[in-house]
Amino acid sequence: MTRRITDAAHLERLRAELQAARDPARKAIAVCAGTGCVAYGSRRLAAAFRDAVTARKLDVEVRATGCHGFCERGPLVVVFPSRIFYQRVQPGDVEEILDRTVAQGEAIDRLLYADPTTGRKYVHEDEVPFYAHQHRLILGFNGKIDPESLDDYIANGGYRALARTLTSLLPEQVIETVTKAGLRGRGGAGFPTGRKWALCRQAIGNPKYVVCNADEGDPGAFMDRSVLEGNPHGVIEGMILGAYAIGAREGYVYVRNEYPLAVERLSLAVAAARARGLLGNNILGRDFSFDIQITRGAGAFVCGEETALIGSVEGNRGQPRFRPPYPAQSGLWGKPTVINNVETWANVPLILDRGADWYAGIGTAGSKGTKIFSLVGKVNNTGLVEVPMGATLRHIVFEIGGGIRDGRAFKAVQTGGPSGGCLPAEKLDLQIDFESLTAAGSMMGSGGMIVMDDRTCMVDVARYFIDFLLEESCGKCVPCREGLTQLSHLLHAITEGRATDATLGALEALAPVVQDASLCALGQTAPNPVLSTIQYFRDEYLAHIRDRRCPAAVCKSLITYSINDQCTGCMVCARQCPEHAITGERKKLHVIDPAKCTRCGICHSVCKFDAVDVR
Amino acid sequence: MNATAEPTCDLTKLDPILARYPAERRSLVMVLQDAQQAYQYLPRPALERIAEALKVPRSHVYHLATFYKAFSLEPRGRHICTVCLGTACHVRGAQRLVEHVERRAGIKAGATTPDLELTLETVNCVGACALGPVVIVDGEYLGSATTTKLDTALKGIVKGAVEEQQA
Numbered sequence: 001m002t003r004r005i006t007d008a009a010h011l012e013r014l015r016a017e018l019q020a021a022r023d024p025a026r027k028a029i030a031v032c033a034g035t036g037c038v039a040y041g042s043r044r045l046a047a048a049f050r051d052a053v054t055a056r057k058l059d060v061e062v063r064a065t066g067c068h069g070f071c072e073r074g075p076l077v078v079v080f081p082s083r084i085f086y087q088r089v090q091p092g093d094v095e096e097i098l099d100r101t102v103a104q105g106e107a108i109d110r111l112l113y114a115d116p117t118t119g120r121k122y123v124h125e126d127e128v129p130f131y132a133h134q135h136r137l138i139l140g141f142n143g144k145i146d147p148e149s150l151d152d153y154i155a156n157g158g159y160r161a162l163a164r165t166l167t168s169l170l171p172e173q174v175i176e177t178v179t180k181a182g183l184r185g186r187g188g189a190g191f192p193t194g195r196k197w198a199l200c201r202q203a204i205g206n207p208k209y210v211v212c213n214a215d216e217g218d219p220g221a222f223m224d225r226s227v228l229e230g231n232p233h234g235v236i237e238g239m240i241l242g243a244y245a246i247g248a249r250e251g252y253v254y255v256r257n258e259y260p261l262a263v264e265r266l267s268l269a270v271a272a273a274r275a276r277g278l279l280g281n282n283i284l285g286r287d288f289s290f291d292i293q294i295t296r297g298a299g300a301f302v303c304g305e306e307t308a309l310i311g312s313v314e315g316n317r318g319q320p321r322f323r324p325p326y327p328a329q330s331g332l333w334g335k336p337t338v339i340n341n342v343e344t345w346a347n348v349p350l351i352l353d354r355g356a357d358w359y360a361g362i363g364t365a366g367s368k369g370t371k372i373f374s375l376v377g378k379v380n381n382t383g384l385v386e387v388p389m390g391a392t393l394r395h396i397v398f399e400i401g402g403g404i405r406d407g408r409a410f411k412a413v414q415t416g417g418p419s420g421g422c423l424p425a426e427k428l429d430l431q432i433d434f435e436s437l438t439a440a441g442s443m444m445g446s447g448g449m450i451v452m453d454d455r456t457c458m459v460d461v462a463r464y465f466i467d468f469l470l471e472e473s474c475g476k477c478v479p480c481r482e483g484l485t486q487l488s489h490l491l492h493a494i495t496e497g498r499a500t501d502a503t504l505g506a507l508e509a510l511a512p513v514v515q516d517a518s519l520c521a522l523g524q525t526a527p528n529p530v531l532s533t534i535q536y537f538r539d540e541y542l543a544h545i546r547d548r549r550c551p552a553a554v555c556k557s558l559i560t561y562s563i564n565d566q567c568t569g570c571m572v573c574a575r576q577c578p579e580h581a582i583t584g585e586r587k588k589l590h591v592i593d594p595a596k597c598t599r600c601g602i603c604h605s606v607c608k609f610d611a612v613d614v615r
Numbered sequence: 616m617n618a619t620a621e622p623t624c625d626l627t628k629l630d631p632i633l634a635r636y637p638a639e640r641r642s643l644v645m646v647l648q649d650a651q652q653a654y655q656y657l658p659r660p661a662l663e664r665i666a667e668a669l670k671v672p673r674s675h676v677y678h679l680a681t682f683y684k685a686f687s688l689e690p691r692g693r694h695i696c697t698v699c700l701g702t703a704c705h706v707r708g709a710q711r712l713v714e715h716v717e718r719r720a721g722i723k724a725g726a727t728t729p730d731l732e733l734t735l736e737t738v739n740c741v742g743a744c745a746l747g748p749v750v751i752v753d754g755e756y757l758g759s760a761t762t763t764k765l766d767t768a769l770k771g772i773v774k775g776a777v778e779e780q781q782a
Contacts, residue, residue: 039756
């Protein structure tokens, strides 16, 4: 089984054999095994399917797949060959699925996805609006293949781009193809990938390195985790192609330690590729050798910055240094190094497999291909969404995301993580690409998209990001270390009702200094969440400052809890209140003592009758 | 680091870890990771042994062990409760969950109960954003977490987690 693949022709023979051995009519049950579904118990579910299949002696394959992206509705199951799609499946549903769907091809109504607004039910995955409006070039693999099986990847066209490239293209032609395709870095800044590779190829110094930045630190973004967990070979193939293009023999993947499943799957994939000769010496019988090592991060957000990442791989503190020289000239151990993010690497095999023209036909004039966004927060359908560059925010939030939860009003969408900004309803028709987001005061970043409703306080969001960055600042340069400390003080003064109009002025005066004077992108972009919220939601700042009021009822110092006449006197809130601030007899209206109340919000979250008001 | 407070530490646990990586500076972060997993924290004698084995100054080991958030120089609890404070979890009320566990366990985030039963940690994003707010109790992910779900998960770990609720 684990025989070395000797050359390109051998790979094609193997692929043909694998494909021929697959019976499209074979009965199979695919259970999503992404982190989201695992959190909802998909491992127990897959085990229950396996046990039941064994007990009944059925010829049905039970397969664990990568993340399908619709995490909100997990655990997700697709039954083949009918492709019937079930969501929120529990071990108790296993017997019925085997009886009705696997044996009879019948759909079980209660397990089908129902649109939260129209109530319409959908039988197949690709009909569900969440998927139907997407263009899943990268994520499409996740649901099809078992991430722990190299054969599965090969049967689905895997390593075809590598075989063709090694036999028919010179390294310079690979760079030309990637340049012509218009691929830009998916890690945030959008630097043209082909140009980065050309700089590194031309740079003097040996050896050269390729690095995969899988230190996905932006809170609210998890596409890189999903790609590594769902299709690790796609990233490995991209790195091999990049190494061939720039002339590297060694590569590193720097992956967050908070992603244990991604580390596990990637390690398995690297070992499998090595065993078959797709990594190591003389890949596919050619005069080209390359291998990959996995390095785990240790919980420092700043290590997503490329020079800090290099420091961390070398065994030092992850602290950024001044650029230039850029890593393409002087990177790992001072040698020319190409660093690209997970999603960028995953795009590379597609470009070399299907051609630069095909790829350049997707997207906008300046931003090509698709982009994966993690659509999260107060939206109905949370999960991973892959759309062509140029899709509008409205399309993503309302058509794919199904609109705002609980029928509330859309307020803003935050893009670009802590480096990005909050865009209001007027920007919903913005066509998203690298330039348009920057022009609107936000950023593409790694693709986090956090939807906010009228109960999200924009000042609190700005405070949240500044406190996040203050904690993550490496402390090397003064503007970032001290500037963020002061920005944090000012924002706390506003959210705690201690601010005056001068506080807002001080924020607006200090923010540009931090932007201009900080050493790395962490500090340079840190004020974006503050400036964009002031730009679009100034009234909300003024309500905190002048009226001592938090319109979204979030900032603790400015809100009060009270009980209205919906109260049935069930006593649940009174029992749960940690401060014993709620009094009242059974079946009689309860009362909150504002002097004792610490505004922890437990009464509000436990009340089943909407009887607790927050103002 | 107070040497007198260090409990005894079995240094042989380090041998297989050190054997896995080349004895160079670049192995340091990964060796520390594995050591942290083996001991639940980084005891001083282990740090000294690692410095010696990888031929790096003790000061450099300390420099790294105090820079990266994954490392702890203090003993941690037998159970670990990690509340995600990523943006998606934040807008869905994760801070309240931290405060809830703080009240129940009588410790602040980042601290360990005196009986070494529980360490309460926060993390800036575990990438399970679609399920926010997310809490991880001993490696088990709790999606769409609520104070009630947390009390159930912490039953038996934190005294009174469920009893008080039923009182």
